Amino acid sequence: MEFEEIINSKNGDEIDLKDLKFNPTAILPLLCECKNKNFKVDNNVNAFEYLENILMEDILFSGLPKSRNESDEADFLSRYVEKLDSEYGSYFVLRHIISELANNVYDHSNIGNVEVDSFILSKFHHNHKKLDVTVIDDGLSIPGLFEKSNVDFENDYQAIEKAIGTFSTVSTTAYERGNGLRTIVRLVAEGNDGEILIVSRNGCVHITGEKYWYYLLGEEHKFNGTLVSIRLNKYEVQNIYELLEPQKVNNYKINGVIHDY
Amino acid sequence: MIIKLKDEINSALDFNQSATELFDKINNLSDEEFILDFEDVVFISMSFAQAYYASKKRSPKKVTEINLSDDVNPMMEMIEKQLMF
Known part of the structure; x- marks a missing residue:
């Protein structure tokens, strides 16, 4: 993976970013590592600040607020989604995805009052009519x-x-159940024929349309936290509420084939 | 007692904790009946709606909702319908 190639090739605390392709799935874990380990780039520049400055120019990047003021957090999510193009999935689908991922980060990652970093990054691929949205945290993991x-x-x-x-x-119980990831997967894969990648500790699943693959990550590839990366096509999801309904059957059941990574 | 959710929480209701805290406040007030006014609420997340109905079911107070727009009513109706199972 691009993120691992950069980390594995570092020299002391200095990393080389010249081949970085700014893929959201690689950028966000890299940002977390740079922040946590105080990596440097050319001329002893702080790598995290360097990447932050580049990303702010044409890619929607932000850390998720840690204010614990839910009104501030809701305002942040609203402002963030308004910058995205609602033709990718629809405004509601984008809002739902980002809201539910933020709920997961705040609910599940901060157990035990451990400080958790979380980020969101979105990138448009205008030529291919695709939108990538990635949310990452370095918390508890699934x-x-x-x-x-x-x-x-x-x-x-x-x-x-x-x-x-x-x-x-x-x-x-049905109405109390947390359904964030389940509904996001259905909206993206079934409603938009999009892709989703979920990486959490040693587990990984890649879903594209009706196809899916589970991976077992070796210890050297273990991810301390959770990354959810989504790729949407440029059309609106229909039958949204049908896709949000609970199902009795898991459409993404492990089918006996697990890939090693 | 009428509570306007846009002023009490936000015009976007994202977090399940917001719903839980709302009903904690309601349950601790002396009034027995509450009207929750959803005027100008533009978004309700599934997480909020689920926590809302779970808390409402457990609350001893009588709570009704008004001014649910077409943007947010489908989510509330869907979760309320799931409540019946």
């Missing part, structure tokens, strides 16, 4: 949350399967 909630699972990719299926740690 498997970590399941362990804290005493939920059984055998491997980290199975934890992701549960999270996007019909399961939640919030409650077992």
Whole structure:
């Protein structure tokens, strides 16, 4: 992965960004690493600040607010979505995706009052009529949350399967159930024929339209936190509320083939 | 008692904690009946709606909603319908 190539090729605390392609899925974990480990680029410049300045120019990038003032946080999410093009999925779909991912970050990643960093980045590919949106946090991770909630699972990719299926740690009753990831996957993959990548600790799933692949990440590729990356096509999702309804069957059940990475 | 949600929380209702805290406040007030005015609320997340109905079901107070726009009513109706199962 591009992020790993950059990190693995660093020299002391200095990283080389000349081949960086600004793919949101690579940029956000890189930002987290730069912030946490105080990496440098040319002439001892702080790598995190360097990337932040570049990203602000033409890619919608921001850290998610840590104010814990929910009105401020809601205002931030509204302003962020207004900068996106609602022809990608629709305003409601974009708002739903970003709101539910933010809910997950705030609810699940800050357990135990541990400081968690979280970021959102969006990039337009105008020529190909696609929009990438990536949200990342360096918090508990999906498997970590399941362990804290005493939920059984055998491997980290199975934890992701549960999270996007019909399961939640919030409650077992239909109306109380947390359904963020499940509904996002359906809106993107089924409603927009888009793509979604979810990476959390040693588990990963890549869904594109009706196809999906689960991965088990080796220890050297382990991701401490959760990354959700979405690619939307330039058309509006129809039948939104049908896609939000709970289902009895998980359309993304592990089918026996797990890829190693 | 009437509570305008746009003023009490925000015109966008994103977070499940907002719903929980709203009903914590309602449950601690002396009034028995509340009208929640959703005028100028432009967005309700699924997380908020779920927490709202879960809290409403547990609350001893009588709570009704008014001025739900076409933008937000479908979400509230969908979650309320799921409540029945």
